[in-house]
Amino acid sequence: MATWLAAHPKEILFLDMEDRVGNQALVEAPLRAAFGSMLYVPSDKPSNRWETPREMVAKGKRIIVKGANNWYDGSLIWDGRIFATGADGGWNSRPVKYFDTATCKMDGNALVLGSIYTISDSKLGKDVLPDGWVDQTGTIDSSNIPRLFACGVNNVDADRWDDSMTTAAVWSWNSGEPNNAGSAGENCAEQGGNGRWNDNNCAVVHRFACQNVNNLDDWRITSGSGAWEQGRAQCASEFAGFRFAVPANSYQNQRLLAVNGNQSLWLNYSDKAREGKWEAYYPTATQWSSGAYGTNQVTQQTLSIAGASAVKVTVTGGLDGIGDNVQVFNGSRQLQRTLIGTNVSTSFIVNDNSVIVRLASDGAVSGNVSVQIESTTLTEVPVWKSLVNGKGKCLDLEGVSSANGAVVHHWSCHGGDGQKWWQDAQGRIHSKLNANRCIDVSGAGTGNGTKIQLWDCHNGANQVWLRGAGNSLRPAHAPSKAMDIKDAYWGAFDGQDTHLWDGQNSWGQSWSWK
Numbered sequence: 050m051a052t053w054l055a056a057h058p059k060e061i062l063f064l065d066m067e068d069r070v071g072n073q074a075l076v077e078a079p080l081r082a083a084f085g086s087m088l089y090v091p092s093d094k095p096s097n098r099w100e101t102p103r104e105m106v107a108k109g110k111r112i113i114v115k116g117a118n119n120w121y122d123g124s125l126i127w128d129g130r131i132f133a134t135g136a137d138g139g140w141n142s143r144p145v146k147y148f149d150t151a152t153c154k155m156d157g158n159a160l161v162l163g164s165i166y167t168i169s170d171s172k173l174g175k176d177v178l179p180d181g182w183v184d185q186t187g188t189i190d191s192s193n194i195p196r197l198f199a200c201g202v203n204n205v206d207a208d209r210w211d212d213s214m215t216t217a218a219v220w221s222w223n224s225g226e227p228n229n230a231g232s233a234g235e236n237c238a239e240q241g242g243n244g245r246w247n248d249n250n251c252a253v254v255h256r257f258a259c260q261n262v263n264n265l266d267d268w269r270i271t272s273g274s275g276a277w278e279q280g281r282a283q284c285a286s287e288f289a290g291f292r293f294a295v296p297a298n299s300y301q302n303q304r305l306l307a308v309n310g311n312q313s314l315w316l317n318y319s320d321k322a323r324e325g326k327w328e329a330y331y332p333t334a335t336q337w338s339s340g341a342y343g344t345n346q347v348t349q350q351t352l353s354i355a356g357a358s359a360v361k362v363t364v365t366g367g368l369d370g371i372g373d374n375v376q377v378f379n380g381s382r383q384l385q386r387t388l389i390g391t392n393v394s395t396s397f398i399v400n401d402n403s404v405i406v407r408l409a410s411d412g413a414v415s416g417n418v419s420v421q422i423e424s425t426t427l428t429e430v431p432v433w434k435s436l437v438n439g440k441g442k443c444l445d446l447e448g449v450s451s452a453n454g455a456v457v458h459h460w461s462c463h464g465g466d467g468q469k470w471w472q473d474a475q476g477r478i479h480s481k482l483n484a485n486r487c488i489d490v491s492g493a494g495t496g497n498g499t500k501i502q503l504w505d506c507h508n509g510a511n512q513v514w515l516r517g518a519g520n521s522l523r524p525a526h527a528p529s530k531a532m533d534i535k536d537a538y539w540g541a542f543d544g545q546d547t548h549l550w551d552g553q554n555s556w557g558q559s560w561s562w563k
Contacts, residue, residue, distance in 0.1 A: 050062060050064070050083070050084075050112070051083045051084055051087075052349070054084075054087060054111055054112065055347065055348075055349040056349040056350075056351055056382075056405050056407075057351065058106070059106055060111065061102055061105060061106065061111045061112070061113065061165075062111065062112050062113070063113050063115055063167075063204060064080075064112060064113070064114045064115065065115045065206070066114060066115065073128060077131060080114060080132075084112050086109060086110075087109060087110060087111050087112050088110070088112055088114065088132060089105065089110040089111075089112065089113050089114075089132065090131065090132055091131075091132075093108065093110050098161065099161060099164045099165070100164070101163040101164055101165075102163070102164075102165060103163070113132070113165075114131075114132035115132075115142065115167070115206075142166075142167035142168070142169055142204075142206065143155055143156065143167075143168060143169070144168075144169055144170060144171075144185070144186035144187055145168050145169065145170050145186060145187040145188065145189050145193065145197075146185075146186060146187025147187075148168050148197070148200075148202075150193050150196035150197060150200060151196075153196075153199075153200035153201065155168075160200065160201050160202075162201060162266060162300075163266075165203050165204070166201065166202045166203055166204070167202070167203070167204040167205075167206050168189065168197055168202050168204070168205055168206065169186065169189070169206035169207070169208075170186040170187055170188050170189045170206075170207055170208055171185070171186045171208050189205060189206075189207040189214070190207075190213075190214060190217075191213040191214050191216070191217035192217075194214055194217040194218050195217055195218075195220065195299075198218065198220055198298070198299035198300070199220070199299045199300060199302075199303045200300070201300040203298075205218065220244075220298075220299035220302055221245070221246050221296075221302065222245065222246045222247075223241070223243075223245035223246060223247055226245075226246060226247050226248060227246075227247070227248035227320070227327070228248065229248060229324065230248075231250065234250070235247075235248040235249050235250055236248065236250075236251055236319055236320050236321035236324075237249060237250070237251040237277040237315065237316075237318070237319045237321065238295065238315075238316045238318035238319065238327070239253075239255060239313045239314060239315055239316060240258065240296075240302070240305060240306070240309065240313070240314045240316055241313050242309060242310075242311035242312055242313070244302055244303065244305075244306040244309070246316065246318075247313075248320075249313075251276060251277040251278065251319070251321060251432065252276045252277075252432055252434060252562055253276070253277075254274050254275055254276060254561075254562070255274055255275075255277075255312075255313050255314055255315045256270050256271045256272070256273070256274045256312065256314055256315070257270070257271045257273075257274075257275075257279075257280040257283050257284055257293055257314065257315045258270065258280075258293070258294060258295070258296075258305055258314045258315065258316050258317070259271060259284035259287070259288050259291040259292065259293060259294065260291060260292055260294035260301075261288075261290060261291055262290055262291065262292055263290060265297070265301060266300065266301060266304050267304070268294075268301075268304050268305040268307075268308055269287075269288050269291060269308065270308055270309070270310065270314060271283045271284060271287050271288075272287065273286075273287065273515055273516035273517060274516055275472075275515075275516040276472060276562060277315050277319065278472050278473055279472055279476055279515070279516065280293035280315050280317060281293045281317070281330070281475065281476070282475055282476030282513050282515060282525065283476075283515055283516065286515050286525055286528065292317075292331070293315075293317045293330075294316070294317050294329070294331075295316040295317045295318040295329050296316075317329050317330055317331070328355050328402070329355065330355040331355065333352070333353045333354065333355060334350070334351070334352050334353070335352055335353075335354060335421065335422050335423070336352065336419070336420065336421040336422070337350040337352060337406060337419065337420050337421075338417075338418070338419040338420075339366075339408055339416075339417060339418045339419070340417065341417055342408060342410055342416070342417070343410065344410055344411065344412045344413065345410060345411065345412050346408075346409075346410050347407065347408070347409045347410075348407070348408045349405060349406065349407045349408075350405070350406045350420075351380075351403060351404070351405050351406075352403060352404050352405075352406065352420065352421075352422045353380070353402055353403030353404075353422075354402055354403070354422060354423070354424045355402065357402040357424035359398055359399065359400045359401070359402075359424075360398070360399050360401065360402060360403075360404065360422040360423065360424055361396060361397075361398055361422065361423050361424075362377060362385075362386075362396060362397055362398070362399055362404055362420065362421075362422050363395075363396040363420070363421045363422070363423075364377075364388060364393055364394060364395050364396070364418065364419070364420050365393075365394045365418070365419050366393060366394065366416060366417050366418035366419050367390065367391040367392045367393055367394075367416045367417070367418065368388075368389060368390060368391065368393060368410075368416040368418065369391070369410070369411070369413050369416050371411060371413045372410075372411030372412075372413060373389070373408070373409065373410045373411060373413075373416060374387055374388065374389045374408075374409055375387070375388040375389075375393060375406065375407070375408050375418055375420075376388075376406075376407045376409075377399070377404055377405070377406055377407075377420070378404065378405040378407070379399050379400070379401040379403070379404060379405075380401045380402065380403035380404070380405070381401070382405060385397070385399050385404070391416070393418060399422075402424075404420075404422060406420050431471040431473075431479065431481075431484065432471055433466075433469040433470065433471050433481045434469065434470065434471070434562045434563060435462060435464070435468050435469065435470070435562070435563050436470055436478075436560045436561070436562060436563075437462065437560070437561050437562075437563050438459060438534060438541075438556060438557060438558075438559055438560055438561075439555070439556025439557065439558075439559040440541035440556050440557075441462070441541075442459035442460060442461060442462065442534075442541055442543070443459060443460060443461070443462035443463075443468040444457065444458075444459060444468065444470065444547070444560070445457075445458055445459055445460035445467055445468050446467040446468075446480060446482060446503060447544070449465070449466075449467040449482065450482075450503075451480055451482035451483035451486055451503065452503070453486070453502075453503065453504050453505060454502050454503070454504070455502060455503040456500075456502065456546055457488060457501050457502060457503060457546070457547045458544055458545055458546045458547060459534055459541075459543070459544075459545055459547070460543045460544065461543055466481045466482050467480075467481075467482055469481035470488075471484075472514065475508070475513060476512075476513035476514050476515060476525065477506055477512045477513060477514070478512075478514055479506065480503055483503075485505065485506055486503050486504060486505055486506060487503070487504065487505075487506040487507075487512045488501060488502075488503065488512065488514065488532075489501070489502050489503065489504035489511060489512050490511040490512075490524050490526070490527070490549055491504075493509060493510070493511040493526055494511075494549065495526070495527040495530065495549070496549070497530075497548075497549065497550050497551060498548050498549065498550070499530075499548060499549040500546075500548060500549075501532060501546075501547040501548055501549060509526070510524065510525040510526035511524055511525075511526045511527075512524075513525035513526075514532070515528060517531060517552055518552065518554065519552075519553070519554040519555070519558060519559055520559045520560060520561060521552055521558040521559065521560070522558075522560050523552065524549070527549065529551065529552055530549045530550060530551060530552060531549070531550060531551070531552040531553070531558045532547055532549070532558065532560065533547065533548055533549065533550035533555075533557050533558050534546075534547060534556075534557035534558075535547070535548050537555060537556065537557030541556070541557075
């Protein structure tokens with residue numbers, strides 16, 4: 050557990066101790082030896098409130114030992130108060146009979162959102178003990194589990210579980226989902242109007258779920274809609290400080306449902322990189338440096354790239370050449386390499402989207418080592434489609450040219466590669482003729498009539514296309530403008546160029562993926 054905590058620096062663990070321990074010292078000493086300062090003890094708790102998980106992580110207090118006091122023949126043989134902090138049964142824990150699932154209140158008080166709460170019962174011997182004992186705790190079962198999680202309870206500590214309770218604890222996927230139905234496959238997650246999730250074709254057009262990065266319970270829905278890949282750019286464009294996101298718990302899912310508006314919304318959750326491996330596409334750490342590390346220490350760091358099916362690991366630097374070593378594991382903690390010596394520079398492939406780097410030093414002179422990962426595959430799988438306007442014409446490259454500056458116009462649809470496009474998660478629209486070139490507003494211009502062309506893909510806002518009113522495509526650097534067919538007033542003729550123009554509800558600015 051200590052090794053796992055070191056590799057997951059933002060996680061907190063509960064250790065639920067069985068009461069019947071006859072020797073306090075033999076319990077306490079191994080806990081302190083294994084976890085040291087990571088143990089949360091009563092002196093760590095503020096006097097007037099419970100801490101939030103974020104505060105605990107910031108202080109390095111990431112393991113909570115939950116254990117009630119136990120008496121035997123009049124003697125206290127395990128004192129749970131050494132680590133638990135004064136609540137009945139341990140960390141902020143109360144029997145379920147004191148929790149009102151209708152109002153989400155414990156002992157008549159609303160929960161402090163962001164804090165840790167445990168609700169428990171004791172079913173042990175309830176089939177033979179009198180009803181008076183049952184009433185001491187109340188009962189956790191399939192009827193109240195969904196509401197406990199929806200109210201914000203983190204830890205449902207039922208004494209006994211059955212299949213119906215496990216089913217009731219699932220708050221995300223709908224029954225039978227995800228099922229990857231249809232010949233085209235379903236690799237992106239949506240929240241339905243009932244709050245449950247379904248997998249759907251990533252090209253389907255929905256609005257997007259956006260989460261406040263500073264208040265994870267604050268959700269908004271975009272007014273613009275599009276294919277799943279557009280979610281990151283659309284959330285960033287419409288709401289400053291928000292990100293395209295997926296609920297991490299039942300409470301967040303309920304907060305999103307409250308603003309859902311009884312519709313299907315895209316969630317930042319997909320298995321398109323590897324079937325069955327669902328993950329959120331958030332920015333993650335891809336490099337780490339030990340610096341001039343100290344002696345007799347163990348350091349771990351997880352590096353990952355969402356959507357990658359394999360990563361190239363590059364290690365540079367050296368160790369002391371005596372007892373130091375660097376170990377690289379895949380995301381399942383299977384050892385891939387052990388590196389020792391004054392020069393550990395190397396590179397190799399790991400067939401996973403994440404690696405765990407573990408550095409262990411001895412008491413001698415230390416070194417300095419760096420590790421970086423990069424995807425060896427596309428982090429997004431292109432799905433090439435046609436962009437069709439309101440007159441049924443397809444977005445097309447003039448002369449089937451993929452050169453920088455190639456003219457983007459419309460033409461009768463014929464299905465050739467010059468009419469096939471793919472929009473990535475950043476919002477850029479790539480050409481199938483050359484996937485490294487994207488639809489670009491020439492010179493990042495903002496005036497009416499500015500040329501729209503093909504150009505080397507880059508990170509500029511003049512290549513990021515967002516959905517606007519009337520199913521229009523708006524450049525992120527000038528969202529009041531839209532991709533427009535020149536001289537559309539006179540009709541639809543093969544070869545009319547695209548350019549930038551004031552956004553308006555017209556066939557020449559309406560673009561659909563087909």
